[in-house]
Amino acid sequence: MSGLRNGAVPARAMEDDSDVEEEALVADYKEQVQYEDGMEDLERVSSLTMAQQADDIQSRLVQAAQPLDFSAPLETKFQSYDSYCNLFHFILNSEGPVDIEPPSHYWAWDVIDEFIYQFNSFSSYRLRIARQARDNEEERQILRENPNTWGCYSVLNVLYSLIQRSQISEQLAAMKRNEDSAAVAGEYGSKTIYRMLGYFSIIGLLRVHCLLGDFSLALKTLDDIELNKKAIHILVYVSRTKNFQKNAQYDSITKKNDQMYALIAICVAFHPTRLDDTIHTALREKYGDQLLKLQRGGPESLPIFEELFRAACPKFISPVPPDFDNPEANVDPIDHHLSIFMDEVKTNMWSPTVKSYLRLYTTMDLKKLAGFLEVQPEELRSLLLVNKQRTKQLRWTDQGLLDGEWVNVSDLDYALQGQAFLCEPSAFQSVAVLTEDW
Amino acid sequence: MDSEDPQERPDGITNIINGLERYNPEASATSRIIYQLNPDRVKDEVITNILVKALTCFPSPQFSLALHLIPPSVLAPANTRNEELPEAVSKLRQLNDQLQGSQYARFWATLDSDDLYADLTTDIEGFEELVRVRIATLVSHAYREIDLPILEQWLGMDGDAAYKFITETAGWTVEGGLVKIPKNPENEAKKSEVREDVNVDMFSRVIRRAWEETA
Numbered sequence: 160m161s162g163l164r165n166g167a168v169p170a171r172a173m174e175d176d177s178d179v180e181e182e183a184l185v186a187d188y189k190e191q192v193q194y195e196d197g198m199e200d201l202e203r204v205s206s207l208t209m210a211q212q213a214d215d216i217q218s219r220l221v222q223a224a225q226p227l228d229f230s231a232p233l234e235t236k237f238q239s240y241d242s243y244c245n246l247f248h249f250i251l252n253s254e255g256p257v258d259i260e261p262p263s264h265y266w267a268w269d270v271i272d273e274f275i276y277q278f279n280s281f282s283s284y285r286l287r288i289a290r291q292a293r294d295n296e297e298e299r300q301i302l303r304e305n306p307n308t309w310g311c312y313s314v315l316n317v318l319y320s321l322i323q324r325s326q327i328s329e330q331l332a333a334m335k336r337n338e339d340s341a342a343v344a345g346e347y348g349s350k351t352i353y354r355m356l357g358y359f360s361i362i363g364l365l366r367v368h369c370l371l372g373d374f375s376l377a378l379k380t381l382d383d384i385e386l387n388k389k390a391i392h393i394l395v396y397v398s399r400t401k402n403f404q405k406n407a408q409y410d411s412i413t414k415k416n417d418q419m420y421a422l423i424a425i426c427v428a429f430h431p432t433r434l435d436d437t438i439h440t441a442l443r444e445k446y447g448d449q450l451l452k453l454q455r456g457g458p459e460s461l462p463i464f465e466e467l468f469r470a471a472c473p474k475f476i477s478p479v480p481p482d483f484d485n486p487e488a489n490v491d492p493i494d495h496h497l498s499i500f501m502d503e504v505k506t507n508m509w510s511p512t513v514k515s516y517l518r519l520y521t522t523m524d525l526k527k528l529a530g531f532l533e534v535q536p537e538e539l540r541s542l543l544l545v546n547k548q549r550t551k552q553l554r555w556t557d558q559g560l561l562d563g564e565w566v567n568v569s570d571l572d573y574a575l576q577g578q579a580f581l582c583e584p585s586a587f588q589s590v591a592v593l594t595e596d597w
Numbered sequence: 598m599d600s601e602d603p604q605e606r607p608d609g610i611t612n613i614i615n616g617l618e619r620y621n622p623e624a625s626a627t628s629r630i631i632y633q634l635n636p637d638r639v640k641d642e643v644i645t646n647i648l649v650k651a652l653t654c655f656p657s658p659q660f661s662l663a664l665h666l667i668p669p670s671v672l673a674p675a676n677t678r679n680e681e682l683p684e685a686v687s688k689l690r691q692l693n694d695q696l697q698g699s700q701y702a703r704f705w706a707t708l709d710s711d712d713l714y715a716d717l718t719t720d721i722e723g724f725e726e727l728v729r730v731r732i733a734t735l736v737s738h739a740y741r742e743i744d745l746p747i748l749e750q751w752l753g754m755d756g757d758a759a760y761k762f763i764t765e766t767a768g769w770t771v772e773g774g775l776v777k778i779p780k781n782p783e784n785e786a787k788k789s790e791v792r793e794d795v796n797v798d799m800f801s802r803v804i805r806r807a808w809e810e811t812a
Contacts, residue, residue: 372665479668488673495669499661502690506698537702540747544699547739548656574784576741 219246221262224269227277233298236281240309243274247317250356251324256347267355271363274317279370281309282476289481289489299483306480314367318360324348325357331383371478372496420445421471425464428453429507430552456511464504468497510546517546517573525575543575641682646720648689653727655696656735664690685717701732705753729753733767738783745774 223246227239250257261267285302288295307313322328326348330340347353361380368377424446427434431454434442442450452463475492482488509532516531529539550572644667651659664686672683688711695704708714708725718724729752736743736751749755752762763769763776770777778784 374665375662477668477670479670482670488670490669490673492669495672496665499664502694503658503661503697506694541699544735544739545656545697548699548735572785573739574741575739575743 216249216257216259217262220259220266220270224262224266224273226273229280233301236277236284237301237305237308239277240281243277243317244313247321250352251317251320256350256353258350259352261352261355267352268359271318271356271359275314275363275366278309278314278367279474279476283474285309286477286481286489286491289483290486292486302480303483310480311367311371311478315364318364318367321353321356321360322364325353325360327354327357327361328383330354331358335383366473369473370476372475372492417445418471421467424450424453425467425471428456428460428464430549454511456508458508460508461501461504465497465501468500469493472496506545507549509542510549513542513546540575543573547573641685642720644682645685645689645717648686649718649721649724652689652693652696653721653724653731655693655731660693660697685713688713689717696728699735701751701753704728705750708753725753729762730766733762737767737769737778737781740778741780741784742775742777745771745776748776 219242223243227235231239288298288302324347326343326345329343330348333340333343341349344354348357361384364380365377368374368380420442423434423438423442426432427442428450446467449463449467453460453467472493475496477489477492512532516528525536525539529536532539532542534542647663648660651663654660667686672686674683692704692707692714695701695707708718721727732751736748745759748763749759752759754762760771763771769779
């Protein structure tokens with residue numbers, strides 16, 4: 160991986176900063192990248208002749224897209240990491256762009272997918288070993304001595320470098336403006352293999368940032384990709400075709416499908432909204448009981464939120480290697496993210512109850528409502544404020560994925576006056592506008 | 598309120614982003630990655646300052662997004678290398694829960710209950726004032742009039758100081774024991790129109806589905 164430092168975005172980006180602390184971090188970063196495992200292998204590769212490489216390269220490309228057996232021994236996992244480093248080094252740091260064609264149409268996707276999958280499962284595996292203090296002393300030792308193998312730095316470095324080399328962000332931006340992307344592609348980006356790897360590296364970055372818990376950055380990385388509300392369509396597609404597909408691949412699609420429904424259940428419980436009929440029916444079939452409990456709110460909904468979150472969340476990983484000397488300190492990242500998520504759930508858990516009462520009245524004395532809800536007036540004021548604040552949402556229009564406009568998403572609005580609240584009753588107005596665009 | 602606006606960003610990050618983003622869009626991402634991957638190189642103060650600054654953006658996901666970025670092991674109670682940070686973070690988390698949950702009176706009481714809070718918030722200039730202004734803004738979104746004693750508790754001040762803040766900073770009027778808040782788009786309680794555009798193409802799906810079910 161040592162060679163990647165030339166193309167590394169992070170190192171270059173930091174040069175402008177004069178802050179001492181930053182400099183120290185960058186120095187540390189460069190050090191880590193330089194003294195990576197697999198360095199000897201890299202040198203061996205670069206001493207091969209071009210002819211040998213050409214013979215060899217096609218089989219290596221094919222190999223890189225092959226799934227690694229989940230139960231492969233540690234040694235194989237290390238070797239696999241080295242092979243990826245060699246391959247990406249060859250692609251990124253040869254003199255000029257390498258002249259190879261991807262072995263298949265799906266190759267670039269498969270490679271990035273497999274690369275991140277192996278990174279993810281390696282990190283989870285390493286954490287598991289670190290938490291079991293007594294067993295596996297040999298493996299613990301190897302992992303402790305090689306903290307940078309399958310390290311976040313290396314993985315992020317590969318993805319950022321592929322994106323930068325291929326000028327894919329510039330190309331996509333040009334396409335968005337209806338300009339010729341070839342004009343900004345550069346000598347690397349005009350080749351299929353770089354363009355494809357760059358494109359799927361953006362998706363890969365989304366995944367890695369999510370795994371690390373950096374959700375806003377994950378969304379930001381997708382800014383250049385054209386999104387058009389496809390996710391829901393995928394669910395419709397799956398529900399339509401489920402009778403025709405029965406194989407191993409379909410099992411994993413079903414699992415993803417269920418996870419998406421679990422997430423939709425959480426979203427709908429948080430912010431009631433109308434769903435596509437097909438989706439709504441399937442959601443009730445799959446998670447009917449849970450959805451009902453979520454929508455009812457209160458303390459009984461909390462275990463259901465936890466259950467669905469655990470079932471649907473990514474296999475989060477810690478951004479840093481585990482502490483092998485202190486097994487208890489290695490908290491499962493899922494618990495970490497879940498507990499933060501549950502803070503917000505708890506803040507909102509009374510909103511469904513409050514809303515159900517608000518729907519019934521146009522004006523009401525707060526003390527009376529507090530009596531119905533069996534809470535102190537002070538608590539009720541908090542609940543009303545929380546509920547009111549959550550009716551505002553940042554709605555994405557067509558700018559960057561983190562931008563949008565604030566809109567009122569509730570069918571119910573109210574204001575408080577002294578000891579009473581005034582509420583516009585829930586005359587649910589729906590206006591269907593037929594637009595003719597044959 | 599746009600919580601993603603750079604003005605609302607935690608100071609530590611703002612400096613980095615403003616310094617570099619103009620030149621390289623990846624820079625801000627990079628600096629955050631460097632922080633995220635090097636918890637032992639980042640001072641506790643930087644982490645708590647970012648959290649305290651994020652506190653002042655309520656209600657928004659800024660605080661929890663920042664929490665998600667802290668490596669899980671750093672906050673573990675069993676983290677014997679640094680016992681102060683987990684405690685500081687859990688204290689700030691309590692404050693955040695109170696602000697997100699609109700329990701403003703309780704927030705001020707908590708803030709006063711331990712000297713540690715003063716230490717944690719001291720680096721963020723005008724922390725209390727920022728929180729107070731946010732609370733006033735949110736109150737104005739929901740209330741047309743409110744009892745003075747309640748508002749005083751929520752603002753964490755009373756007497757002349759409270760009167761000055763309410764009439765000068767917020768620009769509201771006090772009549773007897775009541776504070777009158779001028780009308781604004783948020784406290785009107787008006788009927789919202791839920792509007793959905795349906796084009797002919799989408800209708801064809803409805804028809805097709807009806808056909809599929811009978812077929």
